[in-house]
Amino acid sequence: MINHLWLKTFCTLAEIGHFTKTADKLFMTQSGVSQHIKKLEQQLGITLLIRDGKSFTLNDAGNKLFIKGQELLKSSQELERLITQDEPHEGSIIMASPGSVGLQLYPHLLNIQIKYPKLVINYDFAPNRSIEQRLANREIDLGIISQLSGLGSIVCEKIAIEPLVLVTSQKFHSIDWQTLLSLGFISHPDANHHGQLLLSKNFPEFEHVNQFIQRGYSNQISLILEPVSKGLGFTVLPLFAAKAFHQQNLINIHPLINSVSESLYLCVNKHAIPTNRVKFMKNVIKDFLC
Structure with a gap:
């Protein structure tokens, strides 16, 4: 099993592209970052970086691990949030929709937030393509789009016209x-x-x-x-x-x-772990728009 601490260090380094800045972000020493990468490579039995002095690039194995490793780390974070905070009317929800339906929906959601003050609704108005990409990257919890998504990681449910x-x-x-x-x-x-x-x-x-x-x-x-x-x-x-x-x-x-x-579609990332507040908000949206 991959060590999550080493994986987090590797993914942070791959994202930032600099050992010293990675160390600063993770409150580590630069040698500590290097040790984590070395241990991860030893555990996997493969080289992940192509080193050139103080700079580096990811090889093919490194790129694959970076992509899949980000998904694994996000799933771990979602699981932790699910365990530590999963009240249906508490916590933060990030969602997005095209502006037209947002003008109708967002005022209603504010009334829901007034009813449940511990529920925080973060709402973005955005075009379909942007919403799809943010869902795929798991940057938002819920998205409403007006064109059925072709991305395999996104699940869509028709809720209104x-x-x-x-x-x-x-x-x-x-x-x-x-x-x-x-x-x-x-x-x-x-x-x-x-x-x-x-x-x-x-x-x-x-x-x-x-x-x-x-x-x-x-x-x-x-x-x-x-x-x-x-x-x-x-x-x-x-x-x-x-x-x-x-x-x-x-x-x-x-x-x-x-x-x-x-048609309007309510969409989620199929790999995301649904919290009770996300389930609650899905029902609120469907009841209002259907």
């Missing part, structure tokens, strides 16, 4: 293709994807959003509808985001003949 809507300022009561062309488009990070899904189903002339003059761009979900509300262009957003805009009287959400919705 989120309609996509076309939004203009309130002075436009009906929409046709020529009106959209004259208005122009207010873009955002998911605009191409959302526009393709909704507009292609409702306008035969549509090919891609580049057909429209771009009148503006914002990567802040709460600000995308500001230029729209002022008549500067139209956009396509999930309904949650449109409904969360603070001045509903200034926008018009247009019903289109063919409705289009995105």
